[in-house]
Amino acid sequence: MDKHEKVLDLLSVVAEGVARNTTASGARLAAAIVYKNRIISIGVNQKKSHPFQAKYSVNEDAIFLHAETDTIRTALRYLTEKDFSKTTLYVCRIKHADGPDTPLIWGLAKPCVGCQRAIATFDIKEVVYSEEGAGVYSFL
Secondary structure: OOHHHHHHHHHHHHHHHHHHOOOOOOOEEEEEEEEOOEEEEEEEOOOOEOHHHHHHOOOOOOOEOOHHHHHHHHHOOOOOHHHHHHEEEEEEEEEEOOOOOOOEEEEOOOOOHHHHHHHHHOOOOEEEEEOOOOOOEEEO
16 A cells, blocks of 8 residues: 555545534545645535635535635645645545445545635645545546
8 A cells, every 4th residue: 555545545534434423415525635744634525614615616606615625724724835835635535335335435536626726726736536446546
């Protein structure tokens, strides 16, 4: 298991924990900012609005926090904006393989256009996201 897969595997556990503790439907994603091989922040998608997300949303109705913007927002407490160019953003989605009673597997977690705008604004050079199937990932 390489370093990217290790971080994504940790994020899948976070997303699974969030999924177990909510009745809300929708995608289950977790994201992390890694700086100098240390996880600085972890974010999850939420059913609550936030002005930080609204700033990067694709349209005025897309105001709920995405995992990517949540982790960037949290990392701002610990990093300077200049530090972000030396970070890696990881995003992992989990989903049921084939219906609600089947095991959870990785799903496609490519950041949306709004999140890609936030990634560009903070000059994050490396983005790693999960693909369909455990252990499969791509770079943005």
